[in-house]
Amino acid sequence: MSRQLLVVSVAETLYALPSELVREITTLPSQVTRLPGAEPSIRGLINVRGQLFPVMDLCHRLRGVPGNEAVDVLVVVSDGKTLGLLVDDVRDVIPMDEPAASVTAPDEADTSVVRGVGHSGEMVVIELDVPKLVRSSLA
Amino acid sequence: MSKYAELFATESRDHLTAMEHALLELESAPADRSALDALFRSVHTLKGMGGAMGYGTVSTLSHAMESLLDRVRSGQESLTPPSIETLLQATDALASAVAASTTGRESALDISTLLTRLAVPAAPAQGTTRVLQIVLDPGTPLPGARAQLIVGRLARVAEIVRVEPDVAGMESAQFTGEFTVQLRSAEAIEVLGDAARAAGFVSSLVEVVPRDEVRQTPLSVDATWNTGDLQAPLQKYVRIESRRLDGLMDLVGELVTMRDRLQVVASRHGDPALDEAVAKAGRLIGELQDGVIGSRLVPVWQVFDRFPRVVREAARAAGKEAVLVVEGREIELDRSLLEQVADPLVHLLRNAVDHGIEPADARVRGGKAVEGRVLLMARRERNSVVVVVADDGRGVDRQRVLAKARRLGWVTDDTEMLSDDEVLRIIARPGFSTAEQVSEVSGRGVGIDAVLAKVRGLGGAVEFSSVEGKGTVFQLRLPVTLAIIPAIIAQVGAESYALPLTHISETVQPAAGALRRVQGRPVFVLRGQVLPLYSLRALVGAAGRDPEGQQIVIVEATDRRAAVLVDRLVGQQDIVVKSFDLVRGMSAGFSGAAILPDGTAALILDAGGLL
Amino acid sequence: MRTMLGDILSQAGFEIVGEAETGAQAVQKYRELRPDLVTMDIVMPDMGGIDAVREITQKDPAAKVLMCSAMGQQALVVEAIQAGARDFVVKPFQPSRVLEAVQRVLG
Numbered sequence: 119m120s121r122q123l124l125v126v127s128v129a130e131t132l133y134a135l136p137s138e139l140v141r142e143i144t145t146l147p148s149q150v151t152r153l154p155g156a157e158p159s160i161r162g163l164i165n166v167r168g169q170l171f172p173v174m175d176l177c178h179r180l181r182g183v184p185g186n187e188a189v190d191v192l193v194v195v196s197d198g199k200t201l202g203l204l205v206d207d208v209r210d211v212i213p214m215d216e217p218a219a220s221v222t223a224p225d226e227a228d229t230s231v232v233r234g235v236g237h238s239g240e241m242v243v244i245e246l247d248v249p250k251l252v253r254s255s256l257a
Numbered sequence: 258m259s260k261y262a263e264l265f266a267t268e269s270r271d272h273l274t275a276m277e278h279a280l281l282e283l284e285s286a287p288a289d290r291s292a293l294d295a296l297f298r299s300v301h302t303l304k305g306m307g308g309a310m311g312y313g314t315v316s317t318l319s320h321a322m323e324s325l326l327d328r329v330r331s332g333q334e335s336l337t338p339p340s341i342e343t344l345l346q347a348t349d350a351l352a353s354a355v356a357a358s359t360t361g362r363e364s365a366l367d368i369s370t371l372l373t374r375l376a377v378p379a380a381p382a383q384g385t386t387r388v389l390q391i392v393l394d395p396g397t398p399l400p401g402a403r404a405q406l407i408v409g410r411l412a413r414v415a416e417i418v419r420v421e422p423d424v425a426g427m428e429s430a431q432f433t434g435e436f437t438v439q440l441r442s443a444e445a446i447e448v449l450g451d452a453a454r455a456a457g458f459v460s461s462l463v464e465v466v467p468r469d470e471v472r473q474t475p476l477s478v479d480a481t482w483n484t485g486d487l488q489a490p491l492q493k494y495v496r497i498e499s500r501r502l503d504g505l506m507d508l509v510g511e512l513v514t515m516r517d518r519l520q521v522v523a524s525r526h527g528d529p530a531l532d533e534a535v536a537k538a539g540r541l542i543g544e545l546q547d548g549v550i551g552s553r554l555v556p557v558w559q560v561f562d563r564f565p566r567v568v569r570e571a572a573r574a575a576g577k578e579a580v581l582v583v584e585g586r587e588i589e590l591d592r593s594l595l596e597q598v599a600d601p602l603v604h605l606l607r608n609a610v611d612h613g614i615e616p617a618d619a620r621v622r623g624g625k626a627v628e629g630r631v632l633l634m635a636r637r638e639r640n641s642v643v644v645v646v647a648d649d650g651r652g653v654d655r656q657r658v659l660a661k662a663r664r665l666g667w668v669t670d671d672t673e674m675l676s677d678d679e680v681l682r683i684i685a686r687p688g689f690s691t692a693e694q695v696s697e698v699s700g701r702g703v704g705i706d707a708v709l710a711k712v713r714g715l716g717g718a719v720e721f722s723s724v725e726g727k728g729t730v731f732q733l734r735l736p737v738t739l740a741i742i743p744a745i746i747a748q749v750g751a752e753s754y755a756l757p758l759t760h761i762s763e764t765v766q767p768a769a770g771a772l773r774r775v776q777g778r779p780v781f782v783l784r785g786q787v788l789p790l791y792s793l794r795a796l797v798g799a800a801g802r803d804p805e806g807q808q809i810v811i812v813e814a815t816d817r818r819a820a821v822l823v824d825r826l827v828g829q830q831d832i833v834v835k836s837f838d839l840v841r842g843m844s845a846g847f848s849g850a851a852i853l854p855d856g857t858a859a860l861i862l863d864a865g866g867l868l
Numbered sequence: 869m870r871t872m873l874g875d876i877l878s879q880a881g882f883e884i885v886g887e888a889e890t891g892a893q894a895v896q897k898y899r900e901l902r903p904d905l906v907t908m909d910i911v912m913p914d915m916g917g918i919d920a921v922r923e924i925t926q927k928d929p930a931a932k933v934l935m936c937s938a939m940g941q942q943a944l945v946v947e948a949i950q951a952g953a954r955d956f957v958v959k960p961f962q963p964s965r966v967l968e969a970v971q972r973v974l975g
Contacts, residue, residue, distance in 0.1 A: 152799075154799075156841075169835075170858050
């Protein structure tokens with residue numbers, strides 16, 4: 119059975135995340151509270167309807183450069199922890215089979231949080247390992 | 258009943274309801290012109306209708322009411338609580354008259370007393386106690402001190418009987434700026450109002466009728482209905498699922514944030530009507546908050562009463578004799594906070610028996626009672642509740658703690674004496690134990706660190722003192738409630754941080770020369786005392802250089818104090834503590850975040866962790 | 869701090885007749901100068917503002933003393949009021965607030 123994946127673009131590359139882990143999609147508020155000592159990919163803390171959670175710049179995390187154009191925030195929940203992922207654009211929800219186990223994405227600065235590369239029709243997307251991404255960032 | 262009589266009855270009922278509403282509004286805001294006009298219109302219409310129907314009592318009574326309202330509208334007389342009370346009684350009588358008229362019995366009603374009272378302006382009787390309800394402007398600095406000034410001004414024109422809340426209540430951070438003054442004076446309300454307003458920051462001042470006084474005034478009309486029979490004895494307590502209270506608390510927390518935000522937005526418009534509505538809503542939200550917090554409070558005995566057994570069993574396992582004495586069982590704490598502090602308390606009690614209380618023979622040799630005594634006491638102090646765990650045992654053996662700390666390399670070799678504070682810091686380090694044998698009861702002596710972490714996590718502080726041969730005392734200072742705490746908002750650059758008031762002793766504008774360096778470390782000299790100085794800018798790694806006119810916040814926890822240098826202090830407010838999932842690598846020293854009125858999040862600086 | 873308050877007051881047309889560094893000096897200067905208004909820091913070296921207010925108002929019940937306090941010093945301010953202070957202003961000073969307080973005290 120194929121799964122539902124949410125496709126987003128980050129620095130002109132398509133990434134996919136299991137849609138059941140995405141609680142909502144919101145836009146980056148104008149006010150972000152800096153978190154002292156956090157790694158540079160963490161933009162800071164945002165307030166969405168009274169709930170606070172940290173936001174990670176996915177471009178910074180995956181490519182090592184800040185994603186200045188990014189405004190959409192995917193709110194993902196894994197292991198009961200909430201993290202916002204800043205992306206350029208939310209594209210589509212697609213059905214997709216299990217990704218190929220081997221990962222060949224040479225221009226990725228960080229492949230440790232990539233689960234594999236998959237296809238949906240013509241489209242090639244890189245599936246992210248969301249639980250690992252959350253674990254690697256949140257204490 | 259004729260068709261007209263029926264129509265009259267229906268229409269008058271609407272007017273009577275409108276009159277009652279208008280009167281109740283006037284009771285809280287006697288100067289409300291629109292309520293006065295609405296009242297006048299209804300009375301006037303009823304007078305006309307009663308006259309047209311030939312109902313003498315209705316038209317006479319409404320005519321008398323109209324005359325009084327005329328005097329008020331033309332400024333000859335002001336609406337006082339007694340006159341509002343008379344109008345309310347007249348409205349009730351009018352309702353009776355309407356009901357009686359439609360059945361042809363209206364002449365049976367005696368309205369003579371009411372007519373007299375409506376005709377004569379009511380003067381406050383000399384020597385009777387009057388009650389003023391005063392509300393300060395939102396955001397009044399040091400509202401408690403301002404309220405004291407207002408009471409002082411009133412004391413020049415009246416004899417003050419009682420002020421509520423009292424001085425301590427006004428100084429508390431929970432003081433909302435709303436207070437009542439009971440006084441004796443024959444002065445007109447305007448005179449009293451002017452006197453109070455001269456002290457500044459008065460948002461509203463109304464005279465209210467003391468509740469019991471209202472009841473004492475008998476109705477001169479024999480009421481045609483009686484609600485007394487409908488009143489069944491009410492249940493005094495209702496069971497509520499705690500989850501619902503938690504949900505309410507969350508909602509109130511958001512409402513408090515929203516209130517502050519609303520005030521910020523409203524202040525940009527400069528519309529007095531909007532400001533007033535927002536201020537009113539703000540006060541109601543404050544009351545709601547107090548109510549919800551109050552409904553979550555439970556007496557500490559609900560947890561404390563389990564502890565005598567804990568102590569007895571610990572004593573039996575250690576082969577000692579000990580009894581637990583509990584004091585302040587009735588002191589109230591937030592339910593979830595009380596639950597969370599239970600484990601740390603069990604740990605301290607077991608420690609007291611295990612490490613504090615001596616075996617019976619040793620106690621006898623030391624001239625003590627055979628039975629060891631462990632005291633568990635709760636007491637209210639300002640905005641916090643202090644829980645004391647004390648024993649009359651052997652006290653901490655400082656030499657042994659020192660020796661062990663030296664062995665572990667935690668103190669320098671030349672350290673000779675340990676203060677209470679240092680002892681606590683050492684025994685609170687994970688892995689420290691002076692117990693000769695690992696005891697089954699208090700484990701490995703670990704746990705003081707867990708106790709400290711837990712209490713600090715709840716926004717509290719732990720104090721410790723011990724006298725060798727006499728005993729050991731732990732004091733846990735806890736906030737009364739978890740979710741909403743008063744804090745000072747400080748800024749560095751454009752960033753805001755919240756500093757809980759529980760840990761702040763004062764704020765200071767540093768004088769030249771008060772910032773120094775001692776042995777290479779920055780210090781602040783406060784009234785001759787040298788305190789370590791931290792820069793909030795450095796603590797949070799914020800960019801930018803220190804500007805002119807920085808301020809200093811003195812934070813205290815346990816018996817230690819430190820000075821924190823900030824760029825600006827922007828005010829004091831109740832903050833709603835929100836937790837969030839911590840990010841790896843984040844600086845320690847922050848215990849959650851608060852949402853500020855503009856919707857942004859501010860990190861809460863944990864003074865306990867800092868010290 | 870004294871100069872900043874002094875600036876606000878002199879710009880509003882008040883004449884500063886004297887300044888004191890300590891509480892004892894304030895009491896002494898008050899006796900000599902009999903000013904219309906005294907502004908006093910709550911916390912001062914030596915005797916402190918509250919004791920100074922108490923001493924000044926005991927000798928001259930008509931003395932008009934305006935306390936200057938920081939946030940978080942509410943208990944001290946209340947004590948000062950009980951000792952005879954007529955009003956107070958809270959740091960950081962806003963000129964309008966200071967002048968309003970002065971008007972209330974003098975008016």
